[in-house]
Amino acid sequence: MRILVRQGCDITPFIDDLARLRISVFRSFPYLYEGTLEYEQTYVATYAASPDSVFVLALDGDSVVGASTGLPMADETVEFKAPFLKGGFDPQRIFYFGESVLMPSYRGLGIGVRFFEEREAHARRLERFDICCFCAVERPVDHPLRPADYQPLDAFWAHRGYIHHPELRTEYVWRDLGEAGETAKPMSFWMKEIR
Numbered sequence: 738m739r740i741l742v743r744q745g746c747d748i749t750p751f752i753d754d755l756a757r758l759r760i761s762v763f764r765s766f767p768y769l770y771e772g773t774l775e776y777e778q779t780y781v782a783t784y785a786a787s788p789d790s791v792f793v794l795a796l797d798g799d800s801v802v803g804a805s806t807g808l809p810m811a812d813e814t815v816e817f818k819a820p821f822l823k824g825g826f827d828p829q830r831i832f833y834f835g836e837s838v839l840m841p842s843y844r845g846l847g848i849g850v851r852f853f854e855e856r857e858a859h860a861r862r863l864e865r866f867d868i869c870c871f872c873a874v875e876r877p878v879d880h881p882l883r884p885a886d887y888q889p890l891d892a893f894w895a896h897r898g899y900i901h902h903p904e905l906r907t908e909y910v911w912r913d914l915g916e917a918g919e920t921a922k923p924m925s926f927w928m929k930e931i932r
Contacts, residue, residue, distance in 0.1 A: 741794040748792040754801035762838035767876040771912040787812040791859040803839035805852035820905040832860035834871035872924040899927040
């Protein structure tokens with residue numbers, strides 16, 4: 738196993754790998770995401786276009802088995818900035834974590850912790866951010882596709898110093914597995930002060 742940290746357009750050689758990884762990992766609960774390679778390539782290319790973005794890649798040999806991303810909130814979409822603007826936060830001072838995706842057989846080895854450490858270190862090096870944040874989809878406890886052994890990551894995130902802010906909410910649209918079309922999913926944010 739090795740960890741690579743790349744910034745901005747340096748991720749370009751890994752775009753297809755990251756796109757495939759996101760499709761594979763996000764098919765599971767709670768995301769249940771029915772992704773396409775074309776959409777994912779466009780999504781990842783947006784991060785690659787941000788010069789201050791960060792990509793933390795976990796590789797087993799030459800295979801990308803995990804990835805974590807982040808970029809300045811100011812470079813994110815209107816949907817992600819809106820709750821912070823409404824709440825009186827300055828998006829220029831916030832570094833947003835896009836996702837952490839890791840193939841199941843590599844979980845429990847400390848890679849998820851490393852993803853958080855590397856992204857926080859990157860945000861601190863940029864010297865203009867006070868807060869790191871990310872958002873998570875909210876699914877009902879009785880969702881019919883929720884596995885009986887599902888363990889939410891709330892305790893892991895809290896242990897890393899992140900605080901849930903359910904008042905900071907947005908929606909993001911995608912097609913769930915088995916759905917005919919896209920629907921809006923509620924998302925709420927977790928934040929940590931890094932200064």
